[in-house]
Amino acid sequence: MEGKEALQTQHSDTIVRVSGFVKRYKKDVAVDGVDLEVRRGEIYGLIGPDGSGKSSLMKAIAGVLTYDAGAVDVFGTRVDSERAAERIKPNIGFLPQGLGLNLYPELSIEENIDFFAQLRLVSDRDLAERKTRLLAMTRLERFRDRPMKNLSGGMKQKLGLICTLIHEPDLAILDEPTTGVDPVSRRDFWSILTELLQEKGMTALVSTAYMDEAARFHRLSFLSRGKVLVSGTPMEVQTLVPGSVVTFETTPQVQAIARLKQSFKQVESLGPLLHVFTPTADQSEARLQINTALGDLVPTALRVDEPELEDVFVALLLQKAEHKETSDAQPTAEAGHGRDGLAIEAEGLIRDFGSFRAVDRVSFQVKQGEIFGLLGANGAGKTTVIKMLNGILLPTGGAGRVAGADMRTAAGSIKERIGYMSQAFSLYLDLTVEENIRLFAGIYGLDKRAMSERYRWIITMAGLSGYESSLTSRLPMGVRQRLALGCALVHNPRVLFLDEPTSGVDPIGRRHFWEILSRLAREAGVAILITTHYMSEAEHCDNLALMYAGRIVAEGSPVDMKRQVEHEAGRLFEVVAEHPAKALVHLRQAGFHRAALFGTKLHFFCRDPVRDRDCARHALEGSGVRVISLHERPLSLEDVFVYRVMALEQAAKQEAAA
């Protein structure tokens, strides 16, 4: 099979070549002079926030969108006419953006697959064979008669992938296939995709808004505002911006941040931890720089790591200085709410929908000034919990107090004391920034003086000056999110609920957003309950609870949760080996069942770091796979999430079998 060796042997074999590509929508330039080249057998990544031009580029390559300038060649055919596009289409599989948008909701899994196969004239024999294999691989065979509309987000995307690949195209174009999919399904999706491509020798062009997925690509381009900011292999990109990431604890945190900001552009607070990107690769130099900047504050629990790709992208974006959104005006510290007392108390909350128990005896507490993260896959019950606490959904059982009011009896008082930002952007797009703020100020009954005070406060806090009379629909995603936050804060609430607030926002926008949240919690004592799909964001929380099937299955601070998993499963190691696919097989044979492909790298857990590590090295080198590097990696919260949920799924399956 040629695919397996693709990376090494076929560099000259270009599948897609794009040069000087320009796409305009009326006056707006969506893509502005992009060049890229996709080679046979690789997974090429397009990374960038919403509106960076990924989708336009992918559609043009798939032959379904005309463009204004430049050239697109696919399989050596210039895609410049309807006819040329029709010539390349038989060898392309295209998965458009959006969960299951290309599928038919009323048809079952099997009917969907059959339809796409028949459309592509796949012979009955091939179809039967591929269907069996793909359904097994995606673990969907049990559901083959279930209508597509009743599938979860992750399952829909897996079905979408099957339908896109059923005719075994030479090139698969997948537009944000993992957006809105929980971490476990995301990992699933990636391992299926990687295995399939390797096996069939296919090439894939994949876009994503998750920066942490960047390491999974063989090569990638990072897009920002219609331009390529950087391209190359993840390794190459990383070396472009040499630096280290220093993580440590120190108090008082607010003061430390102020000092660090004078020397460093990227300072993030992750719960009690501070996370600083230093522009030097030399670790001792990095420590020194931090100590100098902190002055008399003493860092504890300090560690220095290689930067992640996200840190690199942010550094690049800041270098290009095309981000004018970073407001110099810092949020004015507003009235404190007092650190004492509990902001949210949930005691044994239960909610049934018919015979289905969506939330099952959920209890937790959030103090004033605390950022609390509720994690879990789609349908785990997070949103239901929030709705009950907000007083828009009555609990079937249990009790709760929010901002000092009982959620069963005083829903009205709760509504006046909380701020809420929902999953989808939920302000009025056809109103201006000012009109939106004034609307919510009016709804919360602010009088004239209070309204103008809060209006000025929100404009400064969210960095909205200059946007006051812009229609909300014209704002970039990051600015919209901050406006939504501003509107949720218009009445100076004591408790803030955020339901997946940052989807689709670019990394700098997300960091800016979190900076505001940290200040609100630290300085104003606002209690924040947040749900998110970005595990890298969960690191910002003081405490976390992981929900699975309506229950809380793990809780604690991010550090505690990682420690628990390390205690149970061992340390996480990363191998860079010459033949990743072969290496995976050998590692699994050697007893590392959890080993998984991560782009060109492999991840696996070691219970006994020294012994297992040698064992792994032997297993690989003994079977002729050269190991380029093998080292320990800090566990991410995504690893924790996946580990926990996989264990629970395993247990549920065994229970069902028994």
Added chain:
Amino acid sequence: MPGPELEERVNRKDGSSFEVVRLWALRLVVMTRKELLQLGRDVPLLLFLLYSFSLSVYISGAGIAMQLSNASLLVHDGDHSESSRELIHRFREPYFRFDGDVSDPKEGLARLDRGTAMVLLDIPPRFHESILGREPVTVQLQVDTTNAPQGLSAAAYAARIVGGFSFDLALSRLGAASNNQMPMPMVESAHRVWFNQDQDETWFQSISHILRMITLFAFLLPAAALVREKEHGTVEQLLVSPVTPLQIMLSKVLAMTLVILAATTLAMVTVLKPVFGVPIKGSASLFLLVTVLYTFTIAGLGLFAATVTKNQAQVGMIALLVIAPMLLLSGITTPFEAMPPWVQSLMALSPLRYYIDVTYGVLLKGVGLELLWDSILTMALLGGVLFGLGLWRFRRQFA
């Protein structure tokens, strides 16, 4: 700097009941203003609204004619006599248009088939002779009744013309026979046309059209606004705020009622009076007041539809399902009295039926509350029930 006193100002609701009412009203006003702002930003919708209440009223008033006019008449004259010519001559404009002779009745039938003629008059040979010989004679009239109302009135008009011709013949013959004027027993019908003396059809049609447009917009505007909030998720944001479901729904009705009221006034001022000369005999403010009540009623229905649908396309379909039969069967398209009894009792539930009574009563007949109170009361009751249903569904949907 906003301090704790702000929070107090915000949460100061422990105060008097006046304060509670003031806040409640303020929220309603804020929400209503938002609806108007949003509508103002929707330029295509505004243009459509403007067209519907101006040009479109004119087009329907001037264009829709239910009376017989200009029906194409073919004649097969087998007699070519003085009498046959006179009969043909009586088929006059504006009701009939003489479209020529045919030499063969078959040719005439073929033209009926093709649809290029509507009426074929066949006068037999020896028509004149028979009349002179005082024998009864028959002329044949073939009418295309594919369009039943037009065809039937063509036949009726034709029968009247032939009847009149025959009566005149009889009269002149009698007069000729006995030289003295003999009194004849006869019954004459003398019309006295009320309310629309010129029998000007444009009045009825243009007013009907305005009623149609009011119904359509009163249903669609609030329904679309609510379902759009559901689609965009903004309704959730509202529900976690102190705004109540009643305020959310009421603000939409208020805003849309204002808009429709303005549009109706526009139609009356720019088209009804100056162009068609519709006399507004009763009180215009009573008409507008009833229009507010009617809009509220239909908006309740629309909001109910919005609670059972997921997106604007579905709302559009429900509108077709609910509004179309209402428009067709409530009495502006066809006479209510002509409908089968079960349709009549079904339409007792249609607010439009009562609104029509009131509208024509006020605008053309000039009657007032003293005669129309029962219609208005029924409409108000229907409105209350529909709005209550919508509110109930809306609350349930999110609980």
